[in-house]
Amino acid sequence: MLKFLAIGVLRDRSRSFFPILIISAGVMLTVLFYSWINGYTIMLIEENARFETGHVKIITRAYNDMIDQKPFDLGLMNVSEKIRTLSNEYPQMHWQPRIYFGGLLDLPDETGETLSQGEVFGFGVDLFSDSFEQDLLNLKEAISNGNLPTKQGEILISQEIAEKLGVNINDKITIIGSTMYGSMAMHNFTVAGMVRFGVQAMDRGAVVVDISDVRTFLDMEDSASEILGFLPVYDEETTLKIAASFNEIYNDETDEFSEVMLPLKKQGQMEFLLKTLDERMGMFIFIFIFVMSLVLWNSGLMNGIRRYGEIGVRLAIGESKGHIYRSLILESFLVGIVATIIGTAIGLGFSYFLQYNGIDISSMMKDAKVIMSSTMRAQVTPASYYIGFIPGVIASVIGALFSGIGIYKRNTAQLFKELET
Numbered sequence: 001m002l003k004f005l006a007i008g009v010l011r012d013r014s015r016s017f018f019p020i021l022i023i024s025a026g027v028m029l030t031v032l033f034y035s036w037i038n039g040y041t042i043m044l045i046e047e048n049a050r051f052e053t054g055h056v057k058i059i060t061r062a063y064n065d066m067i068d069q070k071p072f073d074l075g076l077m078n079v080s081e082k083i084r085t086l087s088n089e090y091p092q093m094h095w096q097p098r099i100y101f102g103g104l105l106d107l108p109d110e111t112g113e114t115l116s117q118g119e120v121f122g123f124g125v126d127l128f129s130d131s132f133e134q135d136l137l138n139l140k141e142a143i144s145n146g147n148l149p150t151k152q153g154e155i156l157i158s159q160e161i162a163e164k165l166g167v168n169i170n171d172k173i174t175i176i177g178s179t180m181y182g183s184m185a186m187h188n189f190t191v192a193g194m195v196r197f198g199v200q201a202m203d204r205g206a207v208v209v210d211i212s213d214v215r216t217f218l219d220m221e222d223s224a225s226e227i228l229g230f231l232p233v234y235d236e237e238t239t240l241k242i243a244a245s246f247n248e249i250y251n252d253e254t255d256e257f258s259e260v261m262l263p264l265k266k267q268g269q270m271e272f273l274l275k276t277l278d279e280r281m282g283m284f285i286f287i288f289i290f291v292m293s294l295v296l297w298n299s300g301l302m303n304g305i306r307r308y309g310e311i312g313v314r315l316a317i318g319e320s321k322g323h324i325y326r327s328l329i330l331e332s333f334l335v336g337i338v339a340t341i342i343g344t345a346i347g348l349g350f351s352y353f354l355q356y357n358g359i360d361i362s363s364m365m366k367d368a369k370v371i372m373s374s375t376m377r378a379q380v381t382p383a384s385y386y387i388g389f390i391p392g393v394i395a396s397v398i399g400a401l402f403s404g405i406g407i408y409k410r411n412t413a414q415l416f417k418e419l420e421t
Helices: 002-011 013-053 061-065 079-089 132-136 159-165 211-218 236-250 270-306 308-316 321-357 389-409 412-420
Strands: 056-060 094-108 114-125 143-146 154-158 172-178 184-195 206-210 226-230 259-263
Touching (some): 013 270, 013 321, 079 094, 079 226, 094 159, 094 211, 184 211, 236 259, 321 389
Parallel strands (some): 114 206, 154 184
Antiparallel strands (some): 056 226, 056 259, 094 114, 143 184
């Protein structure tokens, strides 16, 4: 039966061409949209993790209450010992201390007088003990001019702020800020290079300094704003379990300087954003199933009119209405499978193109404050290969279920009169 219907679908193109065209287009858009949303989600997680949240973040309770202000004076102390303990308790994660600070960048002339000044926000990261932070922040790829720091006292500044203030490679600059204890602090640095991260919120005024220099500058010996933890590959469930176990041991609600661990999903607006993206994907698939079902329903009604005589003959020779109805549903299932394969192949082609090339949206992000790459890319995953079967096959079958009901309205008493005419 299945082989017979397949041959009929292939030979009678007028029966299958329009449904295949409609379903293929819908499946293509579903696969492309799914890969696009998936790419956006992965990009959102990766960019926020490496610059801001980590996969998990350890801070003090007092720091957490003012986390938007990055108050490093409420940060963590005895960081080296804490990291050794964390490495023993959670060896699956890599732990890195970070210091976030703001300040005023001052560019002096030959006589020491100020040429230009601008506000900057800084990252104190480990640049020399290992290459983890360099790889995590993609510093080698981000270098637009100059080189990475090779010794203490060297700094990287964003290309945008360098152009704005007229800073050149090897210039001596001064960062003015305040120490952990509230007193005024000034520290001289040599510009080793300029960076362009491709993230507008970072490129507007970020500076990157080795954490040992920042500790000296801000009087934060063996201290840090935060400790970030990274899994080899991000897994939401794992981060939630690790955070829950850590907080059960170390989080003391009566001590404002006790430590609390925040998983990526629970930081800022990440939970809302990730949940919204999942809901939008489900809504998109539902809409395509609904719209394509309506179109295929009408298509089935039109085909039913065209095949009116065929169905009449089949009923006249003794084939039951139920058997005809089931054969039409099976036929629509075959059409859905064929169309889904075609639509998936085309959708994957476009998705792979956008995965490797991406679309530059930097012109839309000039005033963006969120950490998000200026190049949007799709991301093809194993689910991209089968996600299209959900709307493709279901819509085709639903369309046949409704349009095929007309079979039961045929009056066999009029069949011979119809055949005579």
